[in-house]
Amino acid sequence: MTFNTFIRRLKKDIIDLTSHSKEGKKSRERVSVDSQVEGLQVAAHPIVIPSSDNDNSNRNMAAPNPNAWSNWAGNQTCVPAQIFHPTTLTELFAIVQQATEAKKKIRCAATGHTWSSSSVIQSDGYLVIVNDMKKIYAPVHVEGDVWTVEMETGVLVKDLDDLLRAHDPPLALPSNVVLDSVRYGGILSLGCHGAATETRTLPDLVSEVKIIDAHGVLNTFSREKDPKEFAAAVINLGLFGIIYSYTMNVEPMFNLHMTDTFPPLSDYFESPQVGGPKIKAMVLGNQSTEIFYWPFNTSGLGASNDHLWVKQWQRSTLPVTVSPDQEKFLQVTQNLETTFGDKLYEFMAQNPSCTPFLDCLIFTVMKSDSEKVLQAPDAIHYQAGIDNIPCLDMEMAFKADDNFENVVLAWNYVIDQIYKEAGQNNYSLNLTMEMRFVKASDMTLSSAYDEDKDAIFCMIEILSVINTKGYEDFSARVGKYWMDKFQAKPHWAKMWEHVPGIVPYLRQQTGGRLDEFEAIRRKYDPEGMFMNKTFAALLGH
Ligand SMILES: Cc1cc2nc3c(=O)[nH]c(=O)nc-3n(C[C@H](O)[C@H](O)[C@H](O)COP(=O)(O)OP(=O)(O)OC[C@H]3O[C@@H](n4cnc5c(N)ncnc54)[C@H](O)[C@@H]3O)c2cc1C
Secondary structure, eight states: OOHHHHHHHHHHHHHHHHTGGGHHHHHHHHHHHHHHHHHOOOOSSEEEOOOOOOTTTTTTOOOSSTTOEEOTTSSOEEOOSEEEOOOSHHHHHHHHHHHHHHTOOEEEESSOOOOSSTTOOOTTSEEEEOTTOOEEEOOEEEETTEEEEEEETTOBHHHHHHHHHHSSSOEEOSOOOSOSSSBHHHHHHTTOOOSBSTTOSGGGGEEEEEEEOTTSOEEEEETTTOHHHHHHHHSOTTOSSEEEEEEEEEEEOOEEEEEEEOOBTHHHHSOHHHHHHHHHHHHHHSSEEEEEEOTTOSSSSOGGGOBOEEEEEEEEOSOOOSOHHHHHHHHHHHHHHHHHHHHHHHHHHHSGGGHHHHHHHHHHHHOOOEEEEEEHHHHHTOOTTGGGSOEEEEEEEEEOOTTSHHHHHHHHHHHHHHHHHHHTTOOOOOSEEEEEEEEOBOSTTOTTBOSSTTOEEEEEEEEEETTOTTHHHHHHHHHHHHHHHHOOEEOTTSSOTTSTTHHHHHHHHHHHHHHHHHHHHHHHOTTOTTOOHHHHHHTTO
16 A cells, blocks of 8 residues: 555545534535536636535534534524525625525625634525635736735635645745635635734735625725725625635745744743743744643643743745655644544533643643744644634734733733632633734734734634533633733634623724724625624624
8 A cells, every 4th residue: 555545545534533423414515516616617717626625614514404504613503594605706696686686684604613603694694605616816926026816715725725836836825824724705804814923914915805795796905996995895704795706915935944842831921021021032033933821731730830832933945854745644643633632622521620630631742842844834734633623712912012021911811710710620721822923914903903013913812622611701701801901802703702891892992993994884785784793783883
């Protein structure tokens, strides 16, 4: 048996293992995708590539009612009047026309990895699932190292990576989300980000977005045409209409030197005065930085001996140190680990008193210093299979102060809360806390918005596995603390609606920008065809 056959068989085993409960639905989905690709009429420029659709998308959709929809984590559900699966621009126009005639509301969804209620639509509305809008147009060379690529809203992160890698010359995005099984319409319209500091959030790489509005008109937004409208339209929360495509800036492929270290927690978080400047120096010295904390990672129920996991990336001219076969093997192993890890976490959620022991065990297994040079996409999507572990996640962004002292305070508040709770035998946070750092965005609704382009935002998040008792209260308390102390703003794609007082707080903190966004939005959707309950309150309706 060749190595590739072995890998293919192993992958199949994993897919079988992870898809047992959703087998029926997934095999049906696969048939429709394949037959659609075969029969597709390819337009002059688009390149259509076979889908790498991930088995974990909408993993809870196998509900008895064919119109029932739920997101990946299962914390959002709705039963719309009709669900559409368009494959062409013409079909998108037809859906808007049908909604106009029937006076229906519309929300869109892709693979459903968002935790907030963004895709939830009232029961007489339409849900448009855009996963089959997945054409990628040929990359265009602008000048020097600048290239652009236009892709339809449903293009998977992995599919764009693969296409750019195979391009002559090979191309890549400078930054991305860790997960490669999400789609660009979802990640860009909600303001997602990676760990690269200098290149900001992903919407900051967009040069053009095309959206069909409530009048049935396809609008093209670009900085050159109208910078204010463009800044509102990129992170549009699905409120401007159905997004057809985004165009993003990409660059020639590059390598990243990636290191994983596990220093004592106290190295960076003993005090704000000492730890803050150390974190700042590390962030400014790296292309990307990510810091993780696994609760209870040493025995003894105290933070004093706990360790961090620090991931750092630097651009490198050194050759790649991991062969494509080794990389494939690593991904298969990671998929296996997360599949097995999911079982442990499930057990932990059902038996909370085991949390310290199991978290310590998991961290001990993971803890292994490493150093490698990888092509950018492999380094950015360093962990395969993270969506094998269904979890809940609340994330906020706040501006780091001059010495990053507030970064240490925000982090240490959570650690104090974790151990305070543990003293009462409560374990609401059982997965991880992590933070990444990005420079300010000028997109109107970005959680990292700032007029100072050099401001650095700390994107901090806390995650627990689904069904963890107490996580909602815990994360609401932490979110409120970050808002009150550091004027933090929520990540629109993660959990935020449960934080007490968040809508009035956001109106008070960012009212001017919300009003500016609303004035532009109204031009494209005066009757609120694309509005939902949460966003209506946020926009002052
Ligand atoms: C395991 C995991 C890891 C993650 N890692 C990161 C990370 O590293 N960084 C980060 O920032 N986020 C991260 N996220 C969040 C994730 O990137 C976002 O939730 C993203 O939106 C998910 O993409 P999706 O394809 O699932 O979109 P969905 O969740 O299906 O859709 C999101 C929203 O996009 C809008 N939308 C999508 N397509 C259209 C369209 N054509 N027209 C109008 N509106 C549209 C809708 O409002 C919809 O509600 C992670 C999520 C998970 C579950």
